Structures are given as C-alpha cells and as structure tokens.
Amino acid sequence: MSSGNETVLDLRGLKCPLPVLKTRKHMRALATGTQIRIETTDPLAVIDIPHYCREDGHQLISNAPVEGGHVFVIEKG
Template identity: 70%
Template sequence: MSDERKPAEEKIVYDLRGLKCPLPVLKTRKRMAALAPGALIEIETTDPMAVIDIPHFCNEDGHQLETAEPTESGHRFLIRKKI
C-alpha cells in the first residue's frame, strides 16, 4: 500500500482584525477579485458582524464558504472563489 499524502492546498491568509463593518467585506471582495477561480482565502476578523456579513457576501457573489469558526479574538473564514 502506498502512503502518499495529498499536499496541503495553498491559501492566502488575509488579516482584517481591527476593522469594522463594512470594511472586512469590502476588502475581501477587492482582494478576491485578483484571485484565480477556485483559489482559497482565509479571512481573520474581529468584527462581530462578520458572522453575518461574510456568509452573506459569499452567497451573494457565488463563493463557497468552506469553514467559519470562532477564534480567541473573533472569527476565521475559509472561502473558495467561485469557478
């Protein structure tokens, strides 16, 4: 049996901690415009509204919200750009 492991997929980490609504979504949208279809971006935010705004942004723009999890100081979102 082969013990080949799939390499970890590359992702861009974007630190938006300290920014308040609507800046996390606006900056995420601008950053994602330059990414290739299917690219992964991880967003870190401290804005409490991000738990509503980021999923809504993904839904509206057609991106896939892969994960959303709380962190010590806010939330982390992993988004896959629409293909």
C-alpha cells in the same frame, strides 16, 4: 501571506463594512478555486461574510470562532 494555495487576509481591527469590502477587493485578483483565509474581529462579520459569499457565488468552506474574533475560509467561485 500565502501557504500552499491558501492566502491569509488579516482584517482584525476593522469594523463593518470594511472586512467585506476588503475581502471583495482581494478576491477579484484570485483565480477560481483559490482559497482564502480571512481573520476578523468584527462581530458582524459572522453575518456579513457568509452573505457576501452567497451574493458573489463563492463557497464558504469553514467558519469558526477563535479567541478575539472569527476565521473564515472561502473558495473563489
């Protein structure tokens, strides 16, 4: 699902390492500068997603807890 230039990736219900693996796979197809919103329920995602962004050169725009999980907005580097 896409709104403007932000894509939403629903990874709720997936356990580590699947949220990062699926995010990495999805990001490959995106143009530089594209933002993606990631929704997770995995508690380890708060460590894994920021680490993935640093490793792969993406910018973590926002990182916020939501009911039942966490939402991240990443801009492809």
